[in-house]
Amino acid sequence: MDALVATHQKPKKRLFTGNTARTARTARTARTAVTFALAGAASATAFDGIGHAEPALTPAQVKAKVDQLYHDAEVATEKYNGVKEKADNAGESLNELRDEAARRTERLNAARNGLGSLATAQYRTGAIDPAVQVALTSDPDQYLERAAIADRAGDRQAAAVTGIRQQLGEIEQLRGEADDRLDELKAHQKDLHRHKSKIKERIGAAENLLSRLTAEQRAEYAQEDGHGASTAATASGADWSDRSGRTATRSNRPPQAPTSRAGQAVSFAYGAIGKPYVWGATGPSAFDCSGLTQAAWKAAGVSLPRTTYTQINAGQRVSRSQLAPGDLVFFYSGISHVGLYIGNGQMIHAPRPGAPVRVAPIDQMPFAGATRPA
Structure with missing residues (x-):
């Protein structure tokens, strides 16, 4: 290191020149040592890279x-x-608040116009107080009639001013709530972007790994659910004529759904078999897991919330031994x-x-609970 530093220092003026040749040889020796040191470091780095390669x-x-x-x-x-569900709700709330603020602003403008018309009328009569105008009449009957009208006009004017002030306060409150919803x-939009990036990153990494497999191995994986079990391996014990699960062929057909609504949900799920998985999709042409159950x-x-961790609380919790067609697992x-x-230890999910909607056994994944929607 001292030799390396020495090679970058500005040469000092020497008082004696008798040792010039020896000095040159020393410098060349130092530079050679540095060169070998750097080459050795590069070689070591290269070998380290090989050693740490996956x-x-x-x-x-x-x-x-x-x-x-x-x-x-x-x-x-x-x-x-x-x-996304929260963002959609916030967006709807924001639009409702803005619409309500616009409606109230329109009513406020109408009230202001009415108050302005009253002020204009007073100006045209000389801006004389209504009570003074009443006092100037010499007709007793007319006096009493005008007095009553003046009182009512005064009350209306005072009420109009009070109403405008109240409307201004309400509109200001609505605008404040709208600002909160906008924030x-x-x-939520920032969170959406973060989760979306993570989803794409994970799927991209998975696709990159799959590209290492042969075409035959990728085709084999395409038949699997991606949850540790192969549809091909488990279909042998199922009651279906093919992997799609569309046709029952054995005597032990799936049990009847306990309610007509559960039956409708199961029927919808059967109709979705074969449709692609797309994250964030709720149908009708593609689904993710909770999008399928929500749509069914x-x-x-029956309206279900959007996510798995909210759907599990949307109904009556049931044990695994009590499962019936239509239940969410x-x-x-x-x-x-x-x-x-759908019965017989099977589900549609x-x-x-890369793995479309299909029939699969519920025991291929760690069971966490079940819910029966109302």
Whole structure:
């Protein structure tokens, strides 16, 4: 290091020149040492990079990592859905407040115009106080009549002024509430952008990992739900003629839904089989997991909240042993996935990007609870 510093220092003026050759040799030696040192450091860095490079992953390891990335994306999707619901509500509230403020401003302007007309009339009569005008009449009957009118006019004018002041206060309050809703909306929009970026990042990373697999391995993964189980592997024990789950072929057909509404929800879910998973989608052409269950029960006339972690509280909680067709079944400790139970241990759900809506067993994921919508 001292030699390196020495090579960058400004040469000092020497008093004696007899050792010039020796000095030159010393400088060349120092520069050579520095060169070897830098080369050694570069080589070490290169070897370190090789040593820390990600080792080749087996197809099973790739699939496991992809499953985790898709799960993380689904967690972020549900958070996105929740924030979007709040943003939509804030936007609607903001529009309502602005509309109400506009209506009240219109009424305020009408009241101001009325008060202005009264002032104009007074000006045209010489701006004389109504009581004075009444006192100038010599007709007793006319005096009494004008006195009553003047009193009423005075009362109306005072009431008009009071009303305008009150309207001004109400409009100011509405505008303040609208400003609050606008700030809330902007905050939600910022959160939406953050969750959206995380979703895209996770899905992009998953797709990048999948590109390491062969075409045959990718096709095999496409048949899986991305939750640790293969539809192909579990379909053998199901009561369906194919992986889509559209046709029951055995004697033990799915049990009847307990209510007509539950039956309608199940019927809608069957109609959605094969439609693609798209995060944030609620149909009719694509769904995410909670978007599918929300749309299914909406078809039955029941309004569910948007996210998995709010849907689990939207109805009567039921145990796994009490499940009936139409119930919502939830998975993972963070309540990040939901499906619609159809009986015989099966559900219809929207699994992940690249895996369309399909029938799957509920035991392929960690069960977190179930709800029966009202």
